[in-house]
Amino acid sequence: MSTEPAFDPITGVFPCQVHWGDCDPAGIIFYPTYFRWMDSATWAFFESVGYTAKRFRAEHLAMPLVSADCQFKFAAEQADRCEVRSTIMRFGGKSFVVKHDIVRADGVQLASGSETRVWGRFASGPGTPMKSETIPDTIKALFRRQA
Amino acid sequence: MSTEPAFDPITGVFPCQVHWGDCDPAGIIFYPTYFRWMDSATWAFFESVGYTAKRFRAEHLAMPLVSADCQFKFAAEQADRCEVRSTIMRFGGKSFVVKHDIVRADGVQLASGSETRVWGRFASGPGTPMKSETIPDTIKALFRRQA
Amino acid sequence: MSTEPAFDPITGVFPCQVHWGDCDPAGIIFYPTYFRWMDSATWAFFESVGYTAKRFRAEHLAMPLVSADCQFKFAAEQADRCEVRSTIMRFGGKSFVVKHDIVRADGVQLASGSETRVWGRFASGPGTPMKSETIPDTIKALFRRQA
């Protein structure tokens, strides 16, 4: 019988708003905006567990993308207040998948997407060669709800 | 002796944050980001006095730009929390000037800029011809601190 | 025995370049840039067969997104000259899938993605309600190589 604790991911919340310049001539959100939000949400999620942008820089860490996708369900308009709810759905050896739900303030789900990222380290800072690394268990644990 | 009440403008506050994708390979904010913020700050300022995006759309209002400028004083980095403090410095007959100070959470001023905009109205909605209009005194009064 | 002519899609080519502000502090392309390019490539592709932006506006046409995805294979750097090669892989009744290959000038494939879009029409121009429509055969034919 397994004594493995069930994986129970925590959720990060990134508040955002649709601005005038995020919209296109159809009067709704220009879709790459959702990907900008997803990227910002992932950084905010890591910040929330102690991995700030400053720490990424100091430790030469990186999390480049392997792939990204998004399904658009309901069109957002200027001034809509939203939040991106992020969870890490899966950790591989050197990569991980972040799922993002984008929800309007009234609860309507606007979009849902995912990013697959690699955990990596620059030789000596941004601009220098970057190598993927095995994701430490200590990092994986940060995104798991404690029993 | 003038009985003209002194003009005392109110200040709008638009909170924002420097995101990963707002920065360039030098590791600091890519300067057009400041102009994106200034535009968003102006919309938020009008929203704060009752002129929401929805109202702009319903009344076919517009506020296109005549000019914009910005002085960059101190380089912002990823994750810096900032606010744009906006005041309408001058109302002309059909145009107005919004001054924006961009200040980091610790009080350091990062940039200061201004936008000159025209007050206008679309014939029948975005995409149709737009004409400038005399700015109503009722609107000017909304941006003046009451005695 | 089928007399159905084999479907042989034409390819659109959209030239682009990685600019300073398209890159992030890691010194490589910020990934939502690829989605901006894919969107521009689709518009350019339609323009190349006679469906210009002006015509979209005049006929109240729209092609909103259902979903988008991209796989990132090789990191682009500032000044890299690229092209997006687009084909319509599949037409459904009211939707279609555009496949995009993003290739650097030296032939290296940087990324490949797809967009699923709906064919639609605004009631009376951008901002008014939009309804999906059956894609006319005449449009489908424009993206098929003639025998």
Add this chain to the structure above:
Amino acid sequence: MSTEPAFDPITGVFPCQVHWGDCDPAGIIFYPTYFRWMDSATWAFFESVGYTAKRFRAEHLAMPLVSADCQFKFAAEQADRCEVRSTIMRFGGKSFVVKHDIVRADGVQLASGSETRVWGRFASGPGTPMKSETIPDTIKALFRRQA
């Protein structure tokens, strides 16, 4: 009588196009797009005289902004083909001013702006401290038309 050769600046040309996502719900160009173009035009101008992005990186060079401004004269629409015509109007000891005229394919001037930039060098690559430097005469000469 002065024997000083008259300064006769060369002009760089950066072709660009207004894309769907560069426009806002009013159906015209979102103004920070002009600043993105001006930045790209400056990089392209330096590339045209031999200072490529690769060389900037290799020699740890930088040209951060002091200020930027733009006057908007005529609204650009989706698909408009334009060019940014750039000249260096003035070289100071450590700074320089680039003037940009943004012109539509049919010759209509859409906007004109300027950027004031500092000539600088990173201690050891992007992300490390940057110091301004005296602009070498050899660089100034590159932007002057030869007699």
